[in-house]
């Protein structure tokens with residue numbers, strides 16, 4: 063029977079390589095002990111030389127094998143991700159090589175290992191080699207370096223299950239499954255075996271099927287079979303039902319190998335009219351994800367990978383993610399399957415297409431991606447064109463044919479950024495950066511392609527409007543609105559399957575891109591996964607739960623000319639009631655005029671006066687209405703540039719009601735704003751069915767405290783170390799983050815964990831976060847704080863998985 067053992071601990075690492083290090087008896091004193099996932103170099107948050115991690119390094123590990131386990135067995139190492147090229151040696155001899163940092167690979171050690179101690183050495187080339195995608199041109203992201211995903215050791219029988227491909231089709235009563243079993247029988251052992259495939263779901267065993275497997279001279283024979291699975295439940299966004307497929311090879315009734323994976327059953331199709339899931343039209347609302355994190359780049363284990371899917375689905379309410387621009391961690395994709403989050407997964411690349419050898423490597427990436435992930439119900443589209451590359455019909459005919467051959471059940475897309483591109487894919491996937499704030503949010507499909515094919519917007523915004531968490535309120539609001547306008551347009555246009563925004567988070571990049579500090583500030587979240595205002599554009603569209611975020615802090619001095627003109631409430635509530643100093647001044651409905659196609663249009667408020675002119679100033683209702691019109695026009699155009707119609711309307715109001723210019727200026731200063739006017743406390747209440755379901759109060763406030771919140775209180779050492787994010791926020795007396803807090807905090811971590819990144823952290827836009835990494839089992843003490851705001855002490859626990 064096969065065994066699969068995580069091999070993530072006990073590695074030795076040094077940041078250089080030479081051939082002498084391959085020898086089993088090479089000196090080990092120049093090595094540091096590391097655990098996987100590992101980055102070859104920890105980087106600062108920003109302002110670094112991105113070529114610093116481009117070097118060849120050496121990983122080394124002793125692997126002890128029992129004679130009993132070895133007898134009649136095959137041994138292989140399974141690497142999930144090594145950036146960018148790996149050469150693997152075992153006991154001084156070459157065992158295998160892999161080019162490409164985003165796809166896993168297996169290296170067979172059979173014949174190279176012996177009972178007892180064995181030495182595995184991996185030379186890891188993290189330079190941007192032009193023969194390996196995505197390299198050869200420029201790329202707007204960093205690729206980092208190292209063995210940055212997990213590794214397993216497998217002991218296998220001589221003939222083992224290499225793959226089981228399951229396809230399903232609906233029947234009246236459930237699904238009919240067709241199977242292709244492939245056996246790796248490199249030793250060409252003759253045997254008469256039986257395969258038993260069993261499908262198990264949430265309610266237990268569903269169906270199973272046995273068929274003969276006759277092995278002979280073919281080193282890689284395939285066997286086809288099929289069976290009916292009655293009553294299976296469909297996987298969907300709200301009910302992501304998963305099934306397990308377990309395959310056993312039996313010799314004389316005794317199991318000799320077992321292989322299993324999870325899957326789900328759903329019918330997904332991009333059509334010219336839009337996307338359809340299980341027969342139901344679904345507008346896709348998504349974000350692009352890069353798999354990078356501050357300091358450690360790509361090297362993050364399970365919990366952090368899963369957390370991104372939880373944030374996308376749970377906090378941002380999106381229904382699709384694009385794994386831009388490469389296949390991502392199985393942990394992230396597992397969470398997408400479990401949570402009900404659709405995935406558009408694509409091959410590694412960025413604009414550049416290399417020579418024939420490079421293209422062969424790209425096709426190998428396509429194959430590895432699809433073979434790894436073709437049973438995932440979350441994956442609904444394969445990206446088989448290098449992101450934003452030029453047309454190359456021969457190359458893309460090959461990538462499409464390959465994808466369709468290995469997975470005829472899913473459609474392909476190919477992300478381009480120009481019009482009238484040749485369409486070799488099933489879906490015309492297009493990065494639409496048309497929106498500049500004051501124009502059409504998206505191009506029409508007809509302007510982009512004459513093909514009648516399905517159409518999906520795969521990027522928007524991004525570099526068109528980079529926005530930092532600590533930018534001005536006006537810019538942060540416009541960032542949110544630009545995302546919202548694109549979503550509105552996508553919802554409004556029947557032939558657009560949806561829109562996937564650029565991007566989920568800020569990310570490190572090369573010098574050619576970003577803000578000069580090696581960061582692209584394109585995220586709706588910052589690099590620590592903390593929300594910018596644009597996160598509200600997405601979060602407010604979710605139907606689950608209650609969401610309300612106000613675009614302004616209601617501090618007039620933050621805004622140009624000290625005017626709070628218009629405030630957007632991003633909410634899924636039915637109405638918003640506004641009060642000032644405890645008195646209701648108006649109830650406002652979602653803006654269905656400008657955002658009528660969104661599931662939840664924002665509530666736009668530009669009346670902060672209500673009936674106070676009547677109540678407080680004794681104006682007649684008609685006079686109050688006229689004055690409000692005039693004040694609103696002054697806010698909009700400024701008093702020097704009032705359009706004639708407003709001048710006339712305002713003049714008439716003043717004349718009719720005996721108001722002088724000074725009277726109007728005084729009313730403006732009191733009710734609208736003016737330089738030096740005190741800010742006031744406003745409360746925004748979200749209403750559903752006439753009831754208040756949430757509320758937030760904004761206005762004058764000052765520093766109250768640091769809030770320190772760990773994502774979890776217990777870390778679990780399992781396949782490898784665990785991580786936990788700890789969020790630090792400087793909040794005001796009303797409970798909101800202080801967006802311009804520059805407080806610096808210091809962090810100390812003791813016990814069974816260590817800090818990732820620096821121990822002195824400035825808050826960025828009022829908050830930041832750090833991760834700790836478990837170093838074993840036991841209590842973890844964390845102290846976070848500043849001189850001014852005091853220290854917080856937390857105790858977390860790191861446990862083993864048993």
Ligand code: GAL
Pocket residue numbers: 202386449450479493521523524525526564584
């Ligand atoms: C696109 C590209 C992305 C990112 C984005 C920034 O052209 O595909 O990787 O660079 O622009 O807006």
